[in-house]
Amino acid sequence: MNYQQQIKHPLWQKKRLEVLEDRGFRCQECGANDEELHVHHPLYKRGAMIWEYTKEELESLCHRCHKNAHELDEKIKKELAVCKSKRLVLEYIRSLNTVAVTQDIPAIAASDDYVKDEGDYEDIEQILKEHPSMSHADAFFYRMKHLMGGAE
Numbered sequence: 305m306n307y308q309q310q311i312k313h314p315l316w317q318k319k320r321l322e323v324l325e326d327r328g329f330r331c332q333e334c335g336a337n338d339e340e341l342h343v344h345h346p347l348y349k350r351g352a353m354i355w356e357y358t359k360e361e362l363e364s365l366c367h368r369c370h371k372n373a374h375e376l377d378e379k380i381k382k383e384l385a386v387c388k389s390k391r392l393v394l395e396y397i398r399s400l401n402t403v404a405v406t407q408d409i410p411a412i413a414a415s416d417d418y419v420k421d422e423g424d425y426e427d428i429e430q431i432l433k434e435h436p437s438m439s440h441a442d443a444f445f446y447r448m449k450h451l452m453g454g455a456e
């Protein structure tokens with residue numbers, strides 16, 4: 305079943321409504337309740353139908369916040385694609401508990417020879433100092449959000 309067919313499937317329509325009801329028909333990012341709402345998958349699980357997610361795994365977003373979420377994903381993928389720190393990339397991918405990212409970055413999926421570049425760590429180490437409970441991957445994500453001014 306392709307994506308277009310899944311979108312029209314009654315089980316997705318049901319799941320979608322459940323998520324919107326659960327969030328009180330508001331954008332969970334900006335709180336808007338007078339905008340068109342989308343139900344967003346922050347992560348895709350390999351082989352799962354789009355409705356085979358718990359409510360907690362889905363987000364209700366207004367069209368503007370939804371667009372931002374996808375743009376952020378794209379930026380992160382681009383950053384990961386050029387990141388020379390193998391450890392950081394692998395930890396980040398592991399934290400996502402998904403292979404979706406690696407599929408988009410074949411170089412990373414296949415690589416065993418990423419060079420460890422200490423320069424990549426400086427700002428990450430700083431973030432970890434300020435937020436001791438964060439994992440490296442979280443710090444990486446946090447830095448990405450900051451770089452594009454989306455951290456709030």
Ligand SMILES: [Zn+2]
Nearest residue numbers: 331334366369
């Ligand atoms: Zn919003």
Ligand SMILES: [Zn+2]
Nearest residue numbers: 343344345370
């Ligand atoms: Zn989405």
